[in-house]
């Protein structure tokens with residue numbers, strides 16, 4: 001058994017000559033809550049899809065708890081769950097039937113399934129809607145039922161792509177608390193997010209990706225030290241590293257021009 005829940009070695013994705021992900025090396029420990037940040041188009045989804053066996057890498061490998069996901073996909077996939085930013089559900093299944101289906105795929109025993117499904121549905125305030133077809137669910141409800149499905153079989157590593165987009169503040173808080181709890185119990189969570197405040201308070205470690213390249217990696221304390229900016233927020237560090245400060249300056253300039261013109 002590997003000491004790492006997730007190990008990525010020289011993982012790379014090319015589309016023709018375009019390098020969507022430059023060779024990436026990264027390890028994430030058991031029980032770690034890892035935040036993966038980057039601006040639009042930076043390569044977050046590409047990376048997560050390769051780590052979860054949904055997109056074939058151009059080179060390199062992703063290893064889940066010692067199992068290479070491209071060499072032993074079934075063994076590796078038993079250990080993970082993935083919730084994409086736009087979850088694909090089965091519209092003609094009810095929420096409960098969807099969970100039953102997931103439980104059957106992961107061979108969760110019937111009684112354990114019932115107890116866990118009820119607990120998760122209660123947690124995300126979906127119990128009273130569980131008998132309705134998922135096609136009638138709102139975007140946030142679809143995301144929540146997908147999260148319930150992902151948590152059902154207690155994965156070793158949970159991958160979440162932008163999980164809080166579409167969730168109301170209460171559900172987002174429930175999710176944050178629940179992720180912290182399962183990490184404390186030994187689950188590893190790899191979460192991509194644009195919401196920097198979430199990453200700052202929630203994640204043990206953060207990686208920042210820009211133009212397909214990992215440009216910063218560490219705890220908040222380490223990132224502040226690397227940037228030589230004591231007291232900096234993750235937003236300050238992110239904007240500085242990803243060039244967002246130029247965008248802010250440009251916006252300020254535009255606002256000034258508009259004020260001058262009026």
Ligand SMILES: Nc1ncnc2c1ncn2[C@@H]1O[C@H](COP(=O)(O)OP(=O)(O)OP(=O)(O)O)[C@@H](O)[C@H]1O
Nearest residue numbers: 015018019020038039040041042043044045046047
């Ligand atoms: N099938 C594809 N063919 C060509 N280029 C692609 C393909 N899929 C993704 N890309 C490119 O790879 C880059 C990384 O995309 P990716 O979806 O991983 O970004 P992201 O960080 O998840 O962005 P966002 O935050 O907007 O979701 C982008 O420039 C994107 O246009």
